Amino acid sequence: MANKGVLAIGAVVIILLLVGGYFLFIGESVNVYMDGENITAQTTISPFSGVDTGKLNDEICELTFQNMNNTTGDAKSLKQGILRICLAHGLDNVKVHLNSPLGEDEIPILFHVEGTSMYPTLNDGQTVLVEKTKDIKVGNIVVADSDEYGNIIKRVSQIKGDQVYLTSDNTNVDYEYINGTRYETKGITTWVGINDIYGVVVQY
Incomplete structure (x- = not known):
């Protein structure tokens, strides 16, 4: 009986050592x-x-x-x-x-499109997958935080230093009358800083 007790204690010690060593x-x-x-x-x-x-x-x-x-x-x-x-x-x-689905050390974000400014590339209500990155190129579709418009999804048209010019794919111009005054409405174009970019759309 004493030997069995010693063996049991020894087994516990070995397990503890193995766990601790791991x-x-x-x-x-x-x-x-x-x-x-x-x-x-x-x-x-x-x-x-x-x-x-x-x-x-x-x-x-x-x-x-x-x-x-x-x-x-x-x-x-x-x-x-x-x-x-x-x-x-x-x-x-x-x-x-x-x-993530994009790989190791890659951060994805799902973004929901609102409006038709990126039509026909993207549709209102569509969900796109964004890769968080500042490595952007002209022609990329990106999600950005604009001081003027809030979160927007647009195409990169120009890059000048740390400033990025974003434009809409939808180039249609519409007109509406409000209180007898004619107003022109068209897709957003705006400059944002590179640090305002969330990332690049990689799947849509």
Whole structure:
């Protein structure tokens, strides 16, 4: 009986050493998956850490959501923010992995088109997939945050330094009378800064 007890204690010690060794050499990790609209976070940490992983994952998802909806947010700043959250929970040796349908360290956003200014390329109510990036080229369709118009989806027509000229694909001009006065309506054209760009439309 004594030998069995010793064996049992030995087995427990070996298991603890194996578990501890795994996290010592492999490390703790956070895996975040984004599909453009939904976010999931999964943490792999030592069972002895005492960390509330549910709360940790919720904070990571909230930060990721904020990053997706911020024009200046990118994969680097998101990873740094996640590491700060982990450190606040007492985790200082965490590897962060970001994944999405666009690939590793790529952040997607689903954007819903409103209006007909991009017709016939895009239709009112259509959903498009946007890749968060500042690497834009003339001819790209981008989503931007305009001081004058709010969130808009337009085509890049010119790039001058850090300024980007956006135009509508729909070139039709309409007229309407309001209180006897004739008004011309046409698609938006506007300049925005490169930092006002959310990203490039990659699927529609």
